[in-house]
Amino acid sequence: MVTKLVQPPMTDSHVSPLIYRTMNVMKLQNFVPARNHPRINTSRFGERPLWFRPITIIKVAEHNSGSGLVELEALAQKKRELYQAVEGINRGIFGIPSTKKSEIESLVKQLESLNPTPFPTLELEKVAGCWRLVYSTISILGSKRTKLGLRDFISLDDFFQSIDISKSKAVNVIKFSARGLSLLSGQLSIEASFRISSSTRVDINFENSTITPDR
Secondary structure, eight states: OOOSOBOOOOOTTSOOGGGSTTTTOOOBBTTBOOOSOOOEEEEEGGGSGGGGOHHHHHHHHHHOHHHHHHHHHHHHHHHHHHHHHTTTSGGGTTOOOHHHHHHHHHHHHHHHHTOSOSSGGGGGGGGOEEEEESOOOOOBOSOHHHHHHHHHHEEEEEEEEEEETTTTEEEEEEEEEETTEEEEEEEEEEEEEEEEOSSSEEEEEEEEEEEEEOO
């Protein structure tokens, strides 16, 4: 969707792409591609990662070295807590306990409150590019037993999210493979469009999803 390089791995100067709008993303129905079933959700742009780029943080410290440094430490601490919270849950796609989900969403909101960009939809260029996700509310529908079975059978690789500001488009790509079955390896792509709904939110319209097997 965008030809920019994937942003560098997680560091204290980057909030992870989980903070992007994948909160309330479309649920996958047993890995079966959806066919033209649009849905609309509201996205939190304050949850996106690039609001905390190093250059922005440096400017904050320059303007107010006292309170700015305190805010930077608070930001770094919240990011550490968030990374710890999402460890070992396989991006959440096989489901997580409600207490864990609440913990993650609470940390996301706390990070959003530290956003140095008060009106993010006026600076959409900051989110253009390709991001590696560490958490998503995309989940597989079905019973807990089914999800647990798939977790042992399906191996998930990286999740990527590409944002094309010029076209108001976003694409999530999930690479997967079935253990011992090379014919069941490939990637799932979920395409969506978005439009600005406020100074901090966009509306998301999910357009289609496709599974592309490896060859």
